[in-house]
Amino acid sequence: MKKVFEIFINGLIKENPVLIMMIGLCPFLACSTTATDAFGMGIAATFVLTCSNVIISLVRKIVVKEIRIPVFIVIIATFTTIVDYIIKAYFPALSESLGVFIPLIVVNCIILARAEAFASKNNVFLSFIDGISMGAGFFVTIVLLGMIREFLGSATLFGSKELFSNPLVIMILPPGGFLAAGVIITIVKYIENKLTKKKIKSNLPEQCEGCALKSRCMGFLSK
């Protein structure tokens, strides 16, 4: 049970696929113009990731090492095709706005990376949990970006009524995607630096506190 929790935290925060590992950036930026699109993309990618993780973990002992990548790609492509046709049949509006990005789930680096790094080495249950938690990490960040961009760019949330007038239209256009993602990544890095700095500080002698050179000499001069 402890391991399950560990994997979950790992996918959601510690190794968040988008904000920490910097993979899967294309759908992250392209499908976040509205929160609804982001929601759909997050669910679709999580579904493909979890299903392909389970199947890859099931066949991991049969597949010969040399041809594992083509096998993984075919499995992922099969689930992508299923998702593509489900969305086309039941959510035609979503299919219209996500467009080419649904078939492109197949080359989403997150899925192949998890297949290679986790599912091909672990049992079915753990791979299932890993797929769900990595998917959740992607889902949370893409929906967050989608909500920020939709709120600032068209003053709505999940297609609601207009909340204020004169929104910043630039936020739903391509430059706004880069800008919002850059700001989110900067904030995450700031928090990360704050958390890790405490550990470095504790290694320094006490008299270094407030010294301008402490980051350079790391307490060397006081010895």
Next chain:
Amino acid sequence: MKNSTLVAIFISSIFVNNIILMRFLGLCSFFGVSNKLSSALGMSAAVFFVMNLAAIVSWVLYNFVLVPLNLVFLRIIVFILVIASLVQLVELFMKKNIPSLFKALGIYLPLITTNCAILAVAFLIVDYKFNFLQAIVFSSGTAIGYTIAIILFSSIRERLELAPLPNAVKGYGIVFITAALMSLSFMGLIGLFGF
């Protein structure tokens, strides 16, 4: 889009619908290899080469195999497998026959299989129902657009390395904000050919 002239398709795929800055495709390689100008040049040459080949092969396969046999639903699997094996084939051919080119592009070729820009061009050609000539013009224009964006971006990034920045913005933060400014300037070209 189907009836537009070749010149319009060419210009629009380079600037107005720039694959990186306006369509958000191929971002992994865009951020990954743009830290040095030389690697950006190598990557864009490899992309130009493979993108055109993949567009031709997937157009032929789609129109002469998948559509007549009523197998359009297999297109995702077929395209990704064709591109992956094409890259392998090109790599083997280059290694044996053009070793000097292989030395320059070799390390970028395996990365291209998961470059979504290549696969996206194959899908977009099918979606827009282009004829063969339009497909070639579209894929080469897109590849030139990729080259322009990544070369400009890597030149900016080489200077950014030396800029005094706060710790939190260093690395990917400033890279994304720079990309936002570049994308803003490319947006000024919207409406050039009615796209």
